[in-house]
Amino acid sequence: MRKNVVRKNVARKNIVRKNLAAVRLLIGTAIKVDRRRGLLVLILSPLLNVVAALQAVGLQWMVDGAVSHDRAQTVWGGLLLLIVTVLIHQATAVATDIRMVLQHRVGLEFDRRLMNLCSTPPHIGHYQDPKFLDTAEVVRQRRGEFGSALAAFVENANLFARFAAALVLLITASPLLALLPLTVLPLAAANRWQARLVTAAEGAGAEADRRRRALFSLATDPAPAREVRLYRLADEIAARHRDAFAAASGPREAARAKGAIAVAVGWLFFGSALIGGLYVVSRSVIHGSGSAGQAVLVLLLSTRLVGATTGLGWLLGWLRRSLDTVGLYLRLVDYPHSGRPDGTAGADGTAGGNGVRAVDDARLPSGGELVLEGVTFTYPGRTVPALGPVDLRLPRGATVAIVGDNGAGKSTLVALLAGLQPVSAGRITFGGQDLSEVPAEQWRGRVTACFQDFCRFELLAREAVGLGNLGALDDPAAVRAALESAGAADVVAGLTKGLDTQLGRTMPDGTDLSAGQWQKLALARARMRTEPALVLLDEPAASLDPGSEAELLRRYLRGNASVSDGSDGSDGSDGSDTITVIVSHRFSTVRDADLIVVLDGGRIIERGTHTELFARGGRYADMYTLHAAAYTTGPVVGSAPAENGGKVAPRVHAELAVDAGEVALHRANGQGEPVGDGAVGQAAGGQ
Numbered sequence: 001m002r003k004n005v006v007r008k009n010v011a012r013k014n015i016v017r018k019n020l021a022a023v024r025l026l027i028g029t030a031i032k033v034d035r036r037r038g039l040l041v042l043i044l045s046p047l048l049n050v051v052a053a054l055q056a057v058g059l060q061w062m063v064d065g066a067v068s069h070d071r072a073q074t075v076w077g078g079l080l081l082l083i084v085t086v087l088i089h090q091a092t093a094v095a096t097d098i099r100m101v102l103q104h105r106v107g108l109e110f111d112r113r114l115m116n117l118c119s120t121p122p123h124i125g126h127y128q129d130p131k132f133l134d135t136a137e138v139v140r141q142r143r144g145e146f147g148s149a150l151a152a153f154v155e156n157a158n159l160f161a162r163f164a165a166a167l168v169l170l171i172t173a174s175p176l177l178a179l180l181p182l183t184v185l186p187l188a189a190a191n192r193w194q195a196r197l198v199t200a201a202e203g204a205g206a207e208a209d210r211r212r213r214a215l216f217s218l219a220t221d222p223a224p225a226r227e228v229r230l231y232r233l234a235d236e237i238a239a240r241h242r243d244a245f246a247a248a249s250g251p252r253e254a255a256r257a258k259g260a261i262a263v264a265v266g267w268l269f270f271g272s273a274l275i276g277g278l279y280v281v282s283r284s285v286i287h288g289s290g291s292a293g294q295a296v297l298v299l300l301l302s303t304r305l306v307g308a309t310t311g312l313g314w315l316l317g318w319l320r321r322s323l324d325t326v327g328l329y330l331r332l333v334d335y336p337h338s339g340r341p342d343g344t345a346g347a348d349g350t351a352g353g354n355g356v357r358a359v360d361d362a363r364l365p366s367g368g369e370l371v372l373e374g375v376t377f378t379y380p381g382r383t384v385p386a387l388g389p390v391d392l393r394l395p396r397g398a399t400v401a402i403v404g405d406n407g408a409g410k411s412t413l414v415a416l417l418a419g420l421q422p423v424s425a426g427r428i429t430f431g432g433q434d435l436s437e438v439p440a441e442q443w444r445g446r447v448t449a450c451f452q453d454f455c456r457f458e459l460l461a462r463e464a465v466g467l468g469n470l471g472a473l474d475d476p477a478a479v480r481a482a483l484e485s486a487g488a489a490d491v492v493a494g495l496t497k498g499l500d501t502q503l504g505r506t507m508p509d510g511t512d513l514s515a516g517q518w519q520k521l522a523l524a525r526a527r528m529r530t531e532p533a534l535v536l537l538d539e540p541a542a543s544l545d546p547g548s549e550a551e552l553l554r555r556y557l558r559g560n561a562s563v564s565d566g567s568d569g570s571d572g573s574d575g576s577d578t579i580t581v582i583v584s585h586r587f588s589t590v591r592d593a594d595l596i597v598v599l600d601g602g603r604i605i606e607r608g609t610h611t612e613l614f615a616r617g618g619r620y621a622d623m624y625t626l627h628a629a630a631y632t633t634g635p636v637v638g639s640a641p642a643e644n645g646g647k648v649a650p651r652v653h654a655e656l657a658v659d660a661g662e663v664a665l666h667r668a669n670g671q672g673e674p675v676g677d678g679a680v681g682q683a684a685g686g687q
């Protein structure tokens with residue numbers, strides 16, 4: 001029992017603390033974005049509402065002057081009424097204009113901070129955490145409320161000022177009214193309870209809201225349009241959208257209704273006290289203890305008080321909700337590993353994410369080998385690691401291929417190498433430098449990549465490529481060189497306005513590209529960084545035609561001379577410092593890598609060169625053979641020749657069959673027919 005009371009007190013204090021933090025943030029932001037307007041709105045508006053109460057005093061003077069034939073008092077009263085009325089009218093119009101501008105700026109500032117909160121944290125782990133995603137979803141939905149949160153605050157301050165000024169003047173007529181503010185407490189408690197219920201229901205429905213948004217995109221975005229039609233999904237999507245809406249909004253409405261009953265009871269209590277109090281004051285005036293002017297004053301102020309009270313009803317609700325929204329935003333700000341809303345990395349801005357402070361740029365070597373020692377990674381909310389423990393050495397200048405089944409952990413490894421995720425255990429070093437001691441930004445500045453789900457930037461073609469190196473964004477020569485180097489010059493050559501072509505079907509005059517053309521641009525983007533320490537290519541040829549794939553291999557893989565894994569005592573370098581990591585399901589793509597790593601269930605099960613792995617007859621050889629068979633007309637039958645240990649089908653030239661470049665070459669020469677087994681020995685022998 002006692003524990004419960006203590007817990008409730010702590011919760012209450014937390015709510016007060018959070019509300020105060022939200023108010024501080026709102027006021028601070030308003031003053032930061034526009035100091036002059038911020039101060040004017042926050043001070044002038046409530047002040048005007050206090051001054052407005054003087055209208056009643058002017059009237060009182062006028063009436064008392066008229067009754068007692070005191071012309072001077074009448075004139076002074078009239079003047080006071082006139083001046084206050086004109087002042088309030090003009091100043092309120094100006095204050096409203098200023099508030100609207102300020103409100104807009106505050107809204108934009110929160111938009112900017114929200115974008116920074118999502119896009120500047122050093123790692124991307126927050127996008128994998130349902131807690132972050134749910135809060136972000138609610139904040140995104142309520143995004144428009146940040147500007148109006150300021151308006152809610154100012155309007156409430158105005159009404160409070162009006163209420164307080166009227167009450168103070170009324171207390172001069174009857175001190176009993178001093179008790180009135182106390183009767184508002186049950187109402188305030190009911191309001192708070194309602195807001196808590198609604199916020200909890202919104203949090204619970206956030207996942208359904210995210211689902212609803214995804215379904216909406218499915219029905220409205222151009223990308224899924226084909227499958228939506230082909231599989232007649234429109235009705236199914238609409239039904240699921242309705243269900244998701246019901247799942248999210250049902251509990252929300254119920255919470256609102258439940259809270260509304262408590263709020264209504266609070267209002268009934270406060271309203272009764274107010275009307276009772278006013279009756280007491282009016283009676284004392286009518287029974288002659290006050291003047292006629294005082295009677296007018298009481299009448300006028302009573303009207304103001306009732307008006308202010310009625311307005312307070314929905315304004316308080318508005319304020320509560322607005323402060324809740326700001327509170328949710330603050331929760332995102334406090335999210336561990338977050339960047340700061342001003343766009344700088346948080347205290348945790350290291351590649352390893354272990355909170356170690358950044359080291360000098362000088363300590364990140366210009367080249368070296370990448371070493372993974374006991375590296376493990378577990379996704380938020382998961383208990384089983386997606387990767388690791390992994391020990392791996394990527395020699396300076398090496399081209400390393402990562403292969404494995406779907407879900408083996410390849411992309412996870414790529415994300416760790418790019419410093420996009422902090423390792424859960426173990427460490428990654430580059431040239432001996434532990435990357436967890438280096439700011440992620442600094443390490444990523446040395447990395448370039450073409451990810452599996454590369455981005456289709458719907459910009460001008462030169463921008464879509466140039467973004468790979470912001471410093472050279474406006475340098476057409478650098479962009480052309482990158483296109484050339486990635487074998488993507490043909491994409492731009494086919495565009496009507498060349499580099500100045502607007503890309504994307506959603507843009508006016510935009511030109512859409514094929515999946516392979518978009519991928520080529522992504523590869524060119526990765527070439528904008530001319531001297532990276534690490535190149536990451538995750539399924540870089542997934543959308544490429546055989547000719548383009550062969551070209552890609554020539555540029556990325558076959559350009560490197562053989563690199564040892566260092567076991568001979570050398571540093572494994574062939575002179576080029578860049579390490580290239582390539583993830584692919586296409587074995588033609590990986591065959592020429594200096595080192596091939598086979599992942600299974602997040603662990604390395606094999607490593608070596610193609611020749612070594614093929615000869616071992618293990619998992620790699622199996623996968624390679626299956627892949628080769630898929631390129632041929634004959635089924636996989638029989639067992640593998642002893643010399644290569646694989647299960648190569650008779651009449652299958654495994655090497656040639658999986659080599660897209662070779663296949664393309666043969667097609668170009670008019671020799672596209674299936675290749676015979678006469679070349680098998682040659683292929684095996686060639687290894």
Ligand SMILES: Nc1ncnc2c1ncn2[C@@H]1O[C@H](COP(=O)(O)OP(=O)(O)OP(=O)(O)O)[C@@H](O)[C@H]1O
Binds near residue numbers: 382386408413452
């Ligand atoms: N955001 C995530 N949250 C939780 N688990 C994830 C997440 N992303 C991936 N996983 C899990 O981690 C494991 C490794 O995934 P990963 O994407 O690294 O595999 P992959 O080898 O790249 O697969 P593919 O060949 O299909 O691209 C899988 O079991 C996957 O379900």
